[in-house]
Amino acid sequence: MAVRETVETAGRAPAGTKRRLPPEVSILCVLVGLALIFEVLGWIFVGQSFLMNLERLRIIILQMSVIGIIAVGVTQVIITGGIDLSSGSVVGLSAMVAASFAQEADYTKAVYPALTGLPIIIPVMAGLLVGLAAGVTNGSLIAFTGIPPFIATLGMMVTARGLAKAYTRGQPIGVLQDAYAAVGSGLWPVVIFLTVAAIFFIALRYTRYGKFTYAIGANVQAARVSGINISRHLIKVYAIAGLLAGLAGVVTSARVVSGQPGMGVMYELDAIAATVIGGTSLTGGVGRITGTVIGVIILGVVTSGFTFLRIDAYYQEIVKGAIIIGAVIADQYRQRQRKKA
Amino acid sequence: MLSPSTMRIVRESGAVSNSEFLLEVEGVRKEFPGVVALDDVQFRLRRGTVHALMGENGAGKSTLMKIIAGIYSPDRGSFKLRGQEIRLASPLDALENGIAMIHQELNLMAFMTVAENIWIRREPMTRFGFVDHGALRRNTAELFARLNIDLDPEVEVGSLSVANRQMVEIAKAVSYDSDVLIMDEPTSALTEREVEHLFRIIRTLKAEGKGIVYITHKMNELFEIADEVSVFRDGRYIGTHDSEDVTRDDIIRMMVGREITQMFPKETVPIGDVVLAVQGLSLDGVFHDVSFEVRAGEILGVAGLVGSGRSNVAETLFGVTPANSGSISIDGKSVTIGSPGTAMAHGMAFLTEDRKETGCFLKLDVLENIQMAVLNKGYVTSGFVTQGVLTKDCEELSSTLRIKTPDMQEPVLNLSGGNQQKVLIARWLLTKPRILILDEPTRGIDVGAKAEIHRLISKLAGEGVAVIMISSEMPEILGMSDRIMVIHEGRVTGLLNRDEADQVKIMELASQ
Numbered sequence: 001m002a003v004r005e006t007v008e009t010a011g012r013a014p015a016g017t018k019r020r021l022p023p024e025v026s027i028l029c030v031l032v033g034l035a036l037i038f039e040v041l042g043w044i045f046v047g048q049s050f051l052m053n054l055e056r057l058r059i060i061i062l063q064m065s066v067i068g069i070i071a072v073g074v075t076q077v078i079i080t081g082g083i084d085l086s087s088g089s090v091v092g093l094s095a096m097v098a099a100s101f102a103q104e105a106d107y108t109k110a111v112y113p114a115l116t117g118l119p120i121i122i123p124v125m126a127g128l129l130v131g132l133a134a135g136v137t138n139g140s141l142i143a144f145t146g147i148p149p150f151i152a153t154l155g156m157m158v159t160a161r162g163l164a165k166a167y168t169r170g171q172p173i174g175v176l177q178d179a180y181a182a183v184g185s186g187l188w189p190v191v192i193f194l195t196v197a198a199i200f201f202i203a204l205r206y207t208r209y210g211k212f213t214y215a216i217g218a219n220v221q222a223a224r225v226s227g228i229n230i231s232r233h234l235i236k237v238y239a240i241a242g243l244l245a246g247l248a249g250v251v252t253s254a255r256v257v258s259g260q261p262g263m264g265v266m267y268e269l270d271a272i273a274a275t276v277i278g279g280t281s282l283t284g285g286v287g288r289i290t291g292t293v294i295g296v297i298i299l300g301v302v303t304s305g306f307t308f309l310r311i312d313a314y315y316q317e318i319v320k321g322a323i324i325i326g327a328v329i330a331d332q333y334r335q336r337q338r339k340k341a
Numbered sequence: 342m343l344s345p346s347t348m349r350i351v352r353e354s355g356a357v358s359n360s361e362f363l364l365e366v367e368g369v370r371k372e373f374p375g376v377v378a379l380d381d382v383q384f385r386l387r388r389g390t391v392h393a394l395m396g397e398n399g400a401g402k403s404t405l406m407k408i409i410a411g412i413y414s415p416d417r418g419s420f421k422l423r424g425q426e427i428r429l430a431s432p433l434d435a436l437e438n439g440i441a442m443i444h445q446e447l448n449l450m451a452f453m454t455v456a457e458n459i460w461i462r463r464e465p466m467t468r469f470g471f472v473d474h475g476a477l478r479r480n481t482a483e484l485f486a487r488l489n490i491d492l493d494p495e496v497e498v499g500s501l502s503v504a505n506r507q508m509v510e511i512a513k514a515v516s517y518d519s520d521v522l523i524m525d526e527p528t529s530a531l532t533e534r535e536v537e538h539l540f541r542i543i544r545t546l547k548a549e550g551k552g553i554v555y556i557t558h559k560m561n562e563l564f565e566i567a568d569e570v571s572v573f574r575d576g577r578y579i580g581t582h583d584s585e586d587v588t589r590d591d592i593i594r595m596m597v598g599r600e601i602t603q604m605f606p607k608e609t610v611p612i613g614d615v616v617l618a619v620q621g622l623s624l625d626g627v628f629h630d631v632s633f634e635v636r637a638g639e640i641l642g643v644a645g646l647v648g649s650g651r652s653n654v655a656e657t658l659f660g661v662t663p664a665n666s667g668s669i670s671i672d673g674k675s676v677t678i679g680s681p682g683t684a685m686a687h688g689m690a691f692l693t694e695d696r697k698e699t700g701c702f703l704k705l706d707v708l709e710n711i712q713m714a715v716l717n718k719g720y721v722t723s724g725f726v727t728q729g730v731l732t733k734d735c736e737e738l739s740s741t742l743r744i745k746t747p748d749m750q751e752p753v754l755n756l757s758g759g760n761q762q763k764v765l766i767a768r769w770l771l772t773k774p775r776i777l778i779l780d781e782p783t784r785g786i787d788v789g790a791k792a793e794i795h796r797l798i799s800k801l802a803g804e805g806v807a808v809i810m811i812s813s814e815m816p817e818i819l820g821m822s823d824r825i826m827v828i829h830e831g832r833v834t835g836l837l838n839r840d841e842a843d844q845v846k847i848m849e850l851a852s853q
Contacts, residue, residue: 209724214709218705219699222700228717
């Protein structure tokens with residue numbers, strides 16, 4: 001039946017048998033390439049290895065864990081086609097609130113003199129709740145008033161920073177319990193980051209929550225007609241992003257053993273950068289947590305590599321900017337390829 | 342070979358070529374990674390004629406047109422424009438040499454006026470370098486008078502209907518003094534009356550000596566407007582004929598390489614109880630007092646002009662835009678439908694009119710597209726998707742519907758229109774609906790896929806599903822429906838039984 005044959009193959013999409021490489025592979029190549037460049041430059045200019053230094057590798061990951069925790073939330077927001085500019089400020093606010101409940105027993109100048117020496121679960125929960133509240137507010141504003149995510153979270157960015165400063169009239173909060181400081185010490189931040197990343201890697205891939213997140217970003221109209229409750233889902237996604245920013249605030253204040261209203265400034269941009277470098281598309285519908293984790297490490301390697309080569313911090317920022325632009329160009333290119341196919 | 346810019350200058354100097362053919366394309370081949378889109382294709386366009394291109398989706402018509410419009414460059418083959426060999430490097434090259442393409446997706450700027458859209462990049466200027474709005478308006482008015490288009494040049498394009506935007510696109514193409522106009526399925530969003538208007542414009546252009554390439558899936562249009570027809574299949578040229586010399590069956594045979602015996606096979610099935618009853622449904626300013634019922638196994642056709650409110654009724658039924666008043670009952674029980682989620686909980690499914698806007702998740706793969714709607718109903722245990730079972734069911738459905746895709750991981754973007762439509766149908770079938778609302782289920786898809794979808798709808802009705810089918814295509818409505826409801830300006834103007842309905846009666850009710 002030659003005729004049947006013709007009909008079967010007509011309109012068949014091109015190159016049916018090719019297997020797709022996961023998009024993370026190319027990002028991983030960038031990471032390896034960057035590390036090798038620093039390795040070579042290290043031997044030439046500094047006379048030592050960049051990679052063969054456990055201490056340095058530990059610091060790279062440690063420094064980036066806080067950004068990583070935020071980026072896991074930001075990735076989900078960006079997959080829905082939104083953006084979260086408020087995470088850095090939420091880190092600051094959450095750090096302040098958490099620290100205020102974590103002060104040593106009988107410290108007379110405490111923010112709440114009656115509430116010192118509390119079990120550390122209290123400050124941790126306080127910090128998380130602050131983040132959650134900020135996230136729910138972001139999500140509700142976007143879902144119910146229809147204002148763009150950029151504006152809603154820009155407002156939250158300014159407001160939360162203001163609240164963080166107003167909380168103690170700009171004073172830092174010190175004299176925290178050792179038990180609280182332990183949350184941010186050693187490799188704990190890394191463990192928290194990787195646990196969070198693993199949880200949401202699974203959530204995005206294997207749960208209904210994840211499927212709906214991609215659906216909304218890919219086509220919000222089609223998602224609505226498929227019976228997905230868009231408002232409820234967006235609130236969930238922004239709430240999770242807020243919660244993770246709150247968690248990052250707790251980790252930051254524990255690590256530094258104080259709460260400072262200026263904590264987390266510009267973290268949102270690093271988190272967005274890591275997400276975009278990791279291959280998440282700013283137009284929504286595409287992105288993975290694994291990519292974001294690699295993106296976070298790339299940012300860390302660049303920062304650490306430049307310090308290692310004793311290059312000024314100014315140049316670091318210039319290169320970081322270039323990497324972000326490069327990542328977005330790569331994303332555009334990928335999208336065009338997809339359209340052509 | 343002339344360079345595009347030389348040719349443009351020659352043309353602008355007023356030199357008139359007297360070659361019989363505006364376009365001659367021969368031996369064209371175009372490959373994309375992993376697929377030969379066109380192979381040894383030929384095409385000739387005579388002055389003052391309408392040349393229809395037909396073929397199933399994926400046959401290569403669009404690729405050929407994109408080559409002619411300078412969007413793709415061919416890997417091989419000769420390309421003559423007015424008798425001169427030429428190689429176009431960009432769409433702008435094509436435009437400046439008198440080839441204009443009117444795309445299926447209209448490319449107009451919604452917030453600018455009609456006149457601004459038409460003359461963009463070529464605005465008449467005053468001596469001081471400002472845009473001369475007076476001249477802009479006059480030029481547009483002149484152009485419209487010539488083409489018999491009745492539109493205000495000053496109105497914003499965003500406020501126009503799809504049909505009127507299309508008129509603006511055509512006027513824009515003509516304003517470039519193009520002799521070759523390419524129209525890619527221009528009537529897919531138009532009502533019968535608007536199609537008539539379009540055809541009048543096309544005849545005017547023809548009389549001016551222009552050549553029109555007309556891509557279509559609609560057979561009756563072919564015989565009404567085209568002088569010649571070329572058929573393509575699987576990237577190959579099959580043949581060219583005068584449209585007077587061929588029959589509908591000839592063309593279908595050329596297109597699919599097989600005979601389609603029955604295009605609209607609605608089987609007679611026992612009609613059951615009333616499943617959905619609608620009483621006095623209204624949405625302020627859109628439609629009023631709509632009442633009807635649908636029984637199990639019945640196909641209720643809904644006819645009406647685009648903009649009559651027929652799609653709005655469907656959206657309201659499905660809870661996308663809840664009604665202001667009226668009642669809906671399912672199986673005799675009154676229900677309130679405030680969101681698509683509740684509609685689905687009552688066993689409804691809704692295939693929307695616009696595949697790209699409200700249907701497909703273009704970036705996601707076939708599997709994700711099929712499974713998305715069912716996740717609210719099943720295949721989920723404590724939040725986790727039971728992917729194994731779900732994938733198996735999706736694959737089964739995909740092969741039942743004969744969706745042509747390399748695998749379930751193919752982005753749906755890469756599928757042809759007909760297969761995208763099948764994916765969407767699969768999405769809804771997976772939810773096992775009892776009431777299926779279909780809005781233009783076969784728009785813009787090829788004949789083969791169309792017949793398959795019709796057979797499927799008929800089969801579903803046979804299984805006791807109540808079907809509501811909205812369509813602009815008269816043969817589809819007449820062939821498939823048990824009863825036909827006609828909507829005009831937001832009101833039901835008639836309900837016809839299958840045996841009493843005909844094209845004339847429906848048109849009368851739809852345009853009183």
